[in-house]
Amino acid sequence: NAGVTQTPKFQVLKTGQSMTLQCAQDMNHEYMSWYRQDPGMGLRLIHYSVGAGITDQGEVPNGYNVSRSTTEDFPLRLLSAAPSQTSVYFCASSPGGIMGTEAFFGQGTRLTVV
Amino acid sequence: GQQVMQIPQYQHVQEGEDFTTYCNSSTTLSNIQWYKQRPGGHPVFLIQLVKSGEVKKQKRLTFQFGEAKKNSSLHITATQTTDVGTYFCALNNAGNMLTFGGGTRLMVKP
Numbered sequence: 001n002a003g004v005t006q007t008p009k010f011q012v013l014k015t016g017q018s019m020t021l022q023c024a025q026d027m028n029h030e031y032m033s034w035y036r037q038d039p040g041m042g043l044r045l046i047h048y049s050v051g052a053g054i055t056d057q058g059e060v061p062n063g064y065n066v067s068r069s070t071t072e073d074f075p076l077r078l079l080s081a082a083p084s085q086t087s088v089y090f091c092a093s094s095p096g097g098i099m100g101t102e103a104f105f106g107q108g109t110r111l112t113v114v
Numbered sequence: 115g116q117q118v119m120q121i122p123q124y125q126h127v128q129e130g131e132d133f134t135t136y137c138n139s140s141t142t143l144s145n146i147q148w149y150k151q152r153p154g155g156h157p158v159f160l161i162q163l164v165k166s167g168e169v170k171k172q173k174r175l176t177f178q179f180g181e182a183k184k185n186s187s188l189h190i191t192a193t194q195t196t197d198v199g200t201y202f203c204a205l206n207n208a209g210n211m212l213t214f215g216g217g218t219r220l221m222v223k224p
Contacts, residue, residue, distance in 0.1 A: 031209060031210040033210070033211060033212070035212075035214075040123075040216070041216060041217075042120075042202055042204075042214030042215055042216045042217050043157065043202070043212070043214045044214070045211055045212065045213070048209055048210075048211050050209045050210075056209070058211060059115075059213075090156055090157070092157075092212075094210045096209075096210055101162075101206075101210065102147075102159040102162070103147075103157075103159060103210065103212060104159070105156040105157050105158070106156060107155075107156055108156050
C-alpha cells in the first residue's frame with residue numbers, strides 16, 4: 001500500500017493562476033480531508049468528505065474547491081491563487097467510525113504564490 | 115466550534131531531560147488525539163484518548179486525559195534526539211474532521 005499520495009510536492013504559482021493539488025489513497029478509506037499549515041500554526045481544515053459524492057466546508061474554505069467522484073481521489077482546486085494561499089497543504093484519510101480513528105497524512109504539497 | 119490550546123509553543127531540552135506538552139480546552143472533549151510531525155515531514159498519529167482519566171504509555175511516552183476531559187498531556191521521559199519535532203493534540207470531530215492545537219516544537223540538544 002502506498003497510503004496517501006499527494007502531487008506535486010512543490011509548486012510555485014503566480015497570483016491569479018489556478019491549479020489542482022492531487023490526493024489519492026489506496027486504503028479504501030471513507031473519509032478524506034484537506035488541511036493547510038502555516039508557520040507557527042497548527043493545521044487548519046479546508047474541506048472534507050465523508051464518502052464519494054459528499055463534500056463539505058471546513059474552517060478555511062474560501063478560495064478552494066473540492067470534489068469526490070471516487071473513493072480514492074480527493075483533489076483540491078485553487079481557483080485564483082493569492083499570496084495568502086502560500087502554505088503547506090496536507091491531505092488525510094481515515095476509515096471513519098463513530099469514535100474517530102487515526103488519520104493518515106500525505107507527504108504534503110509546499111505551495112508558494114508570488 | 116471547539117478549540118484546543120497547546121502550551122508551550124517551543125521547548126528546548128538537553129538530551130536526557132524530560133519534556134511535557136499540555137493541551138487545554140474550555141469545553142469537555144469527546145476525545146483527544148496526539149500527532150508527531152518531524153521537521154519537513156507530515157503528521158503521524160501517536161494515540162487517541164477517549165476515557166476520563168485515561169493514561170496510556172508508549173515506551174518513553176505517557177499520554178493522559180484529564181478527569182474532566184478538558185485537558186490532556188504528553189510526557190516524554192529522558193528525551194533523545196529522535197524525539198525532535200512538533201507535537202500536536204487534535205480533537206476528532208464528527209466526520210473525522212480534526213481540530214488541531216497550535217503544536218509544541220521540541221528541540222533536543224545532544
